[in-house]
Amino acid sequence: MDYYKAGEERFGKITSRIYSVSAKLFLRKIYSYVIEDVITHRPSSVLDIGCGEGYILLNLANRLPKAKLYGIDPSIYMIKSARKETAKLHGFGPIFEQGSSRDIPFKRHFDFISSSMSFHHWKDRDKSIPYILRHLNPGGIFSIYEYNRDAMTGLFRLMSQHSVASSDFMNINHRGFCKTIKTSGKFIKISFVDEKKDRQRVPSKFD
Template sequence: MKDYYADGEEKFGYFTTSFYDVFAWRMLKKLYNFTIEEVKNMSPLSILDIGAGPGRLSVMVAKQFPHAEFYTVDPSEYMVRVENKNFGKAGIKATCKLGSSREIPFDRKFDLIFTTLSFHHWENRDSSISYILSKLSDNGTFLIIEFMEDNYKSPVSLHKKHSISKKYAESLHFDGYEKKVDTSGEFIALSFTKLSS
């Protein structure tokens, strides 16, 4: 089977997938609510979640937009299996496939592309962002949700590897896209919206 991980990226196997599906999402409810707040005023008809993990948040977002076509990608075959299971339990149709921030296996554009707690893992972030922006439809938005390094409190000594700084987010710029940075407590949202040509 093809490996969708780049060298240096954290890999998620059977046990870590089970942990995220059963336990981790319970600790991330505030972050999930922050994400829902960020998207609630949008009106996408096509949505892609990159690095969707077990799909718990994907299902929440899909429920906000019942008329949208929903897609997910994740480099872990175990995560993709659980995504399909969780969408099935929720009675929501979605297309979940193996993929990554460098390889999106869908030949179409999206009104909303989002990624939550995945961006900090990516190698070559700038090239991944450029690639993802090319997958946006006119006026589409790419939304990145992460813990903000400046305020992030974690018992894990390497926690800074699992967050991004506000300074870093503000330093990113891509021609033809409007950038917005929102923060709330220990969370940060970075978005790029494609400007009309």
């Protein structure tokens, strides 16, 4: 089955490897923001959509040892590589499956759903967000982490198609969910919080 939709950038065998090597070199700062932010919510289950090679979840496995961690990505090459790493954790690592913003293959709900640097690739965003929100537990949170287009200057502007701006989310609202948009340096976080139950939490670097 092809989990990508026409028009979405495909991460094949070679592009997945290239991304992974350059991500580990250049994306440490945003990874650390995402990881610290997820941890502040103390979720007992996390789904990462567009997880790539699973860097965020594999780190969360150490930081949230009791949490159930799941990752999905349309790229079989990303998933195979993530599985290779999780196998080293001998059954205590995250579970990785092929999937997408339109296909969540797990029959369960999650306290926290994250997506880092993936949303800007998605087609069908309008349908994907309500579909994803239906997979949250009461009080759950869906957070999108991206580079902030409004904060890009100089040569960084060349990367603007790999970023989002707060205006992209102006008209995206869902009843029963509180939307917040926070920026931190070059990063932006867009969250949808299920208002059914306020989970106890501590402030994060994005607050």
